[in-house]
Amino acid sequence: MSTKPKVLVIGEPNQAAEEAVRKELGNHAEILHGTGSLDTLRHLSDDEVDVVVVGRDRVRQAFDLLHLLQNRDLLDHLPEGVVLVAPNQTILWANKQFCEWTGAKPGEIVGRPFFAPFQSEDGTEEAEILGPNFCPFHSVKTGGKPVQTTLRVNNRKQYELHVAPIFESDGETLTHMVACLRDVTEQNARQKKLRAIHSATMMLADIPPDQLLSMRAEERIELLKQRIASLAKELNYEVIEIRLIERNHDDPNGKDHPPALKGLLAIGMSPEAAARELYAACEGNGITGFVAATGKSYLCEDTQADPLYLPGATEARSCVVVPLVLLNRIIGTFNVESRVPRAFTQYDKECIEALSYNIAVAINTLDLLAEEEYSVAAKSVERIHGAVALPIDDMLKLTSGILNQYMELPPTETIKRVERLRQIVRHMKSLILEIGATLAPTTASPQPPPPKKEFLSGKRILVVHPEDIVRSNAHSVLEPFGCVVETANTGADAIGMIRATNNEGGYAVIFGARHLPDMNGIEFIERLAEEIPVEPLPFIMLIDDGYDRGHIAVQAKQVWNIDQFVHSSLLRTKVLDAVECVVSRPVRLRSGAQHGHEAPQPRPVPDEIQDKS
Incomplete structure (x- = not known):
C-alpha cells in the first residue's frame, strides 16, 4: 500500500499544472484526478485525499462539493x-x-x-x-x-x-x-385502518326501512348491540363496555347530583363491574366516570398502577376509555380493556375515538327512532320530509336573496315569478304532510300522532344553525305539532329570509346559534333588531356544551334581555316550553324605533293575546 500523500486535482488534466505540483512536492506525492463530480466525490468521501488542488475553471464546483461534505x-x-x-x-x-x-x-x-x-x-x-x-x-x-x-x-x-x-x-x-x-409506511397503514373503521361503523345504523318499521324500540337497541359486538370482534376487542348518560337523573330532594351512567352493552366484563352504579364524576367513579365528566379520552397503560381504575374485566391490565360525543354533547362512554399490560398505544386510542364517533351517531339515530314511535304511514312521511326539508330551505334562501336584491325596484314579471316560486316551495312542504296518510299500507296499525299545540298551529319558525343535523332535527321535532319550520345556516341568509317574509306576517319565533359561520350570536341579534323593531325579540338562543367564546349567551341575556336558551340537541319538551313562552308573551314597539318604518313591519301580536285584550 502506498504511503505517499495523495493530492486531488479538480479539473481537466493539465500537464503544466501537474508538473508544477510535482515540482513543489517532488516524487513524494500521488496525483489523483477529479475530472467530474462523480470522481471528485468518490475520492473525497473515502477520506483518502490529503491535499486538494482546484483548477481555475472548477472553483465553484469544488466549493459546492466541499460545502456538502462539511454538512x-x-x-x-x-x-x-x-x-x-x-x-x-x-x-x-x-x-x-x-x-x-x-x-x-x-x-x-x-x-x-x-x-x-x-x-x-x-x-x-x-x-x-x-x-x-x-x-x-x-x-x-x-x-x-x-x-x-x-x-x-x-x-x-x-x-x-x-x-x-x-x-x-x-x-x-x-x-x-x-x-x-x-x-410513511406506518402513517399510511394507520390511515388505511381508520378508513376501514369508518367504513365498518357506518353500517351500525344501516337498517332496511321495512325491517326498522316492524321493530319496537327494545328490538332496535338489541340490534345495535349485536352490530357493535360483531364490530368489536372484527377489531379483536375482547372486552368492551358502553354506558349512556341518563339526562333525567333528578334528585327528589332537589340536590344537584352528577348524571348516572347506564350500561348499554358489556362484553367480557365481570357481572359485578357491569352492574356497578357509576356517575359522570371525576372522583369515585373510575376512569369511566372521569371521562364522562371531562369529555377527555383516557389511556391506562397499567391498571394495577392507576389509582383511577376500577376493576372491570377479570385480570384486565390496560384499557382505553373515550367519550361518546354528539353535537359537542357527551352522551356516554366507550371502554375497551385488555389482559395485556400496555396493550394500547396513542394510535389505538385514535382508532377507538374514530369508532366512538360512529357509535354515538348510531345510538342517536336509533334513540330518535325509538322515541318517535308513530304509525307506518307517519314514518314514511317523515322519511320523505327529512329528505327534502333542507333542499327546500335552500330554495327558500335562494328566492329570498333574489327578492331582497330587487326589493326597492318596481315589481316586474320576473320578480312576480320568483315570489310565486316561493309560494310553491312552501306549499310543497304542506302537501308532503297532507298526502302522507295515503301512503300507509292497509295492514298498518297506526298509533295516534302527537297532539296539536294551539300556540304552534300555523306559526312560522326560523332555525339558524351551521350544523345540518340540527336543522334537520328542528323539522322533525317541531313540524308534527302543526307549525312550519324553515332553516338557514348563516346569519346573512337568515336576515334575507326575514326581510322577504315580513310582508307575509314574519316569523313567530327565531332560533339562532351562539356562533354562525359569518357572525356571532350578538351580531345576529343586532341585525335581527334592525329588521324586527319590537321588544322583547321573538328569539331563542341555541347553545351547546362547548366553550362560549366571547360569553355570547351572557351578553344576550344582559344586553338584549334574551331569556330563552335551548340546547342544540333540541329536546322536545324544552323546545316546546321555550316556544310557548315566546309566542304567548305580549310585544310592543321598541323605544326609539323610527315611525313610518315600512319594511320590515313589526311582528303581529299573537291571536291569543288579541283575544285576551
Missing part, C-alpha cells in the same frame, strides 16, 4: 433519506439513513442509478412508483420545479419522495438534483 454529519443524523443526484440520475452522495434503508455501503453507492440500490441481487426487491408523478427526475429536469411522489419497496415499505432542482448562478442551468425520502 455531511448534520445530514447523516436526519431521519429522512437525503441524496444528491446528477442530471443523469446517478447518485453523487447519500446520507446514512438512505444507505440503511437500501442496505448499500456509502462507498459503493456513488455512481449508481438512483433506483438501483432498492433492487436486491436476486431481483426480488425493487422500487415501484405509485404516483402521482411517475417520472420524478425527468419532470424536474424538464420542468425545473420540485415534484412529489410515492415509492413502494417490495410491497412492504412506502416512502414519500420529494425531488428538487439545483441550478447554476444563472438560474437556468441544472447542475444537480436533491432527493428526500420519508418513511
Whole structure:
C-alpha cells in the first residue's frame, strides 16, 4: 500500500499544472484526478485525499462539493433519506439513513442509478412508483420545479419522495438534483385502518326501512348491540363496555347530583363491574366516570398502577376509555380493556375515538327512532320530509336573496315569478304532510300522532344553525305539532329570509346559534333588531356544551334581555316550553324605533293575546 500523500486535482488534466505540483512536492506525492463530480466525490468521501488542488475553471464546483461534505454529519443524523443526484440520475452522495434503508455501503453507492440500490441481487426487491408523478427526475429536469411522489419497496415499505432542482448562478442551468425520502409506511397503514373503521361503523345504523318499521324500540337497541359486538370482534376487542348518560337523573330532594351512567352493552366484563352504579364524576367513579365528566379520552397503560381504575374485566391490565360525543354533547362512554399490560398505544386510542364517533351517531339515530314511535304511514312521511326539508330551505334562501336584491325596484314579471316560486316551495312542504296518510299500507296499525299545540298551529319558525343535523332535527321535532319550520345556516341568509317574509306576517319565533359561520350570536341579534323593531325579540338562543367564546349567551341575556336558551340537541319538551313562552308573551314597539318604518313591519301580536285584550 502506498504511503505517499495523495493530492486531488479538480479539473481537466493539465500537464503544466501537474508538473508544477510535482515540482513543489517532488516524487513524494500521488496525483489523483477529479475530472467530474462523480470522481471528485468518490475520492473525497473515502477520506483518502490529503491535499486538494482546484483548477481555475472548477472553483465553484469544488466549493459546492466541499460545502456538502462539511454538512455531511448534520445530514447523516436526519431521519429522512437525503441524496444528491446528477442530471443523469446517478447518485453523487447519500446520507446514512438512505444507505440503511437500501442496505448499500456509502462507498459503493456513488455512481449508481438512483433506483438501483432498492433492487436486491436476486431481483426480488425493487422500487415501484405509485404516483402521482411517475417520472420524478425527468419532470424536474424538464420542468425545473420540485415534484412529489410515492415509492413502494417490495410491497412492504412506502416512502414519500420529494425531488428538487439545483441550478447554476444563472438560474437556468441544472447542475444537480436533491432527493428526500420519508418513511410513511406506518402513517399510511394507520390511515388505511381508520378508513376501514369508518367504513365498518357506518353500517351500525344501516337498517332496511321495512325491517326498522316492524321493530319496537327494545328490538332496535338489541340490534345495535349485536352490530357493535360483531364490530368489536372484527377489531379483536375482547372486552368492551358502553354506558349512556341518563339526562333525567333528578334528585327528589332537589340536590344537584352528577348524571348516572347506564350500561348499554358489556362484553367480557365481570357481572359485578357491569352492574356497578357509576356517575359522570371525576372522583369515585373510575376512569369511566372521569371521562364522562371531562369529555377527555383516557389511556391506562397499567391498571394495577392507576389509582383511577376500577376493576372491570377479570385480570384486565390496560384499557382505553373515550367519550361518546354528539353535537359537542357527551352522551356516554366507550371502554375497551385488555389482559395485556400496555396493550394500547396513542394510535389505538385514535382508532377507538374514530369508532366512538360512529357509535354515538348510531345510538342517536336509533334513540330518535325509538322515541318517535308513530304509525307506518307517519314514518314514511317523515322519511320523505327529512329528505327534502333542507333542499327546500335552500330554495327558500335562494328566492329570498333574489327578492331582497330587487326589493326597492318596481315589481316586474320576473320578480312576480320568483315570489310565486316561493309560494310553491312552501306549499310543497304542506302537501308532503297532507298526502302522507295515503301512503300507509292497509295492514298498518297506526298509533295516534302527537297532539296539536294551539300556540304552534300555523306559526312560522326560523332555525339558524351551521350544523345540518340540527336543522334537520328542528323539522322533525317541531313540524308534527302543526307549525312550519324553515332553516338557514348563516346569519346573512337568515336576515334575507326575514326581510322577504315580513310582508307575509314574519316569523313567530327565531332560533339562532351562539356562533354562525359569518357572525356571532350578538351580531345576529343586532341585525335581527334592525329588521324586527319590537321588544322583547321573538328569539331563542341555541347553545351547546362547548366553550362560549366571547360569553355570547351572557351578553344576550344582559344586553338584549334574551331569556330563552335551548340546547342544540333540541329536546322536545324544552323546545316546546321555550316556544310557548315566546309566542304567548305580549310585544310592543321598541323605544326609539323610527315611525313610518315600512319594511320590515313589526311582528303581529299573537291571536291569543288579541283575544285576551
